[in-house]
Amino acid sequence: MMNNALVTILGAGAAGIGMATTLKRLGIEDIQVIDKGQVGASFRKWPSSTHFISPSFNTNGFGFPDLNAITPDTSPGYFSNNEHPSGKMYAAYLTEVAQHFNLPIYTNEEIKEILYTKDGYLLASNHEVYKSKYLIIALGDFHFPNINGIKGGELGIHYTGLGDYSKLTDTDTYAIIGGNESGFDAAINLAKNKKKSIIYTDSTGIDSTSSDPSLGLSIYTRNRYEEFKDWIQIQRGVRIQNIIKSEQGYQMVDSNNNIYHSIAQPILATGFATIQSPLIKHLFEESNQRPVLNHIDESTIYPNLFMVGPQVEHEGVILCYIYKYRQRFAVIADEIAARENIDLDQDMLQYYIDNQMYLDDLSDCGTDCVC
């Protein structure tokens, strides 16, 4: 069988559902969304103790869409009645949005191969082939642990695999490699379960004076850390490069050849990198573990191939939160419409613009607060 559409969106998470909704509402209806799991599958896999660090609040009516919303007029905060939704709450919100806008989604469909031909893109699963002129990669990054070049990194346990913290049975102090949001989140949740930890890091957001939540730690995490700081030790200036299994547990070797011991399996809070997915690695140039994109988020190697979501970076601005990357959905929609001579719904486009969901120039994006 063959499923044709003008645009295929790969991934039914926040980026994919947000992109699909934007295309459909603006007037590009010939789309298909494919995901190997359910809508919001990555969010469903979040540890139950992990919540959004950016607060959700229903100010949509006043031109301030809920920070974690994927459309101007929905609110995961209002939907879940929670200012910091959990992954499961957020997945339920995404599912509701997808249903409300009747998005054409193929779930539980694992794409095995992506081919570019002169007619467009072919995406093959075990049973089906999906064809489209345009392809938008919206894989998010939670499924793609980045072990950051640490030799023996596979001996550790990545943050994304921690699951339920109360089931971690080691009574010894846990070693956490990485001192940004996920490292502190792991440490705080270990502390909540009365487990001590040491964070090993060569740079930590807690020392940052930047007001950009992707560089400094968020207010939410800083406040939680204050509450549990007695349980958490921070070992600064340490870049772990190697993990070795020892008789008592694990040895971690840093760039100065200092050795640190851990009885429990070390926790790798070393980030994510979609670009490492073998499914798409060949489709983009890579620089600093991120895909190289042009000014409209298109691959520099393949035409009509876009990326949306937390891997997108522009002019030094990392679009790693929803409130940042959702601003690019309508820009891509606008570009596809121009190439296809499709008349977009101008009122709806203005509505996206009025709600800060059309950011075509990131050069003004600084995050310095005056006070």
Added chain:
Amino acid sequence: MMNNALVTILGAGAAGIGMATTLKRLGIEDIQVIDKGQVGASFRKWPSSTHFISPSFNTNGFGFPDLNAITPDTSPGYFSNNEHPSGKMYAAYLTEVAQHFNLPIYTNEEIKEILYTKDGYLLASNHEVYKSKYLIIALGDFHFPNINGIKGGELGIHYTGLGDYSKLTDTDTYAIIGGNESGFDAAINLAKNKKKSIIYTDSTGIDSTSSDPSLGLSIYTRNRYEEFKDWIQIQRGVRIQNIIKSEQGYQMVDSNNNIYHSIAQPILATGFATIQSPLIKHLFEESNQRPVLNHIDESTIYPNLFMVGPQVEHEGVILCYIYKYRQRFAVIADEIAARENIDLDQDMLQYYIDNQMYLDDLSDCGTDCVC
């Protein structure tokens, strides 16, 4: 002595400091701000347990000013390192903004009388007279309890006068009159201090299905209520009209002549109403306890007299939160500039517009969320 300026702003709270900053940055520099206390005096008087119900977060760099900010590029959340700043934190933030922008403020200056003459407005304190062509009332509403027409209301204690809840010594159940944000806030903080309460109300935000936080209860308050609901009883469909001192305490009589008893002094969570201030009552027409304003927030009785802040209402939209009313500062600045042939800084004006801080048409303001 006489202090002259083109514009006088009465009140150095969120509305006054926000308005003054906007005027100055847009190019209207001949201003003076007067307050009977310090900058942010009302916020300093908040009960220490009271925090902002709208979350603060530093997303300023991405076109989403912190919801509680009074300028596009400041963040009380970042400044105070707290997502729900207390009154004292917020007062410190306002003070910092006022200093940063070098606002000309007369503090501890209580205006006793406001006169309109053919030359403009004269504001007289015991020692000084302040003169200006334009007058902007920015009194906020915290200082102006509204007992909502309840006979014997003065026998109760208004929410604004509760102070430190841990010092409330009555062991009996407290009666709270009013079932919106402040009523629930009082009940929750009583519960935190192990005190029970009954909320008497004819309509309560907790039953509301509106997504407007000024009509329904905020997420923050709903979550707190859930935690303490065992301590809080809600008596719905009751409109208290009369309070009578009895031998055992107080009798509250509702519109159906039912009588409820309370040993402790009843708490009036019946709202605020700046318009009741004797200082300004004669300057505005009044309708439903709110000032009547034209489409640019000017008095319908006096020329060049504007109001900013939580008392402003337009087309059914109550601008009772900072993220709502801050959108009107630049609209008023624009109007004054037009009348005075002052060229506003167009780049700065665009900056305000780009950050959703120039709302000249409220007819689109609904707050219905799709999901």
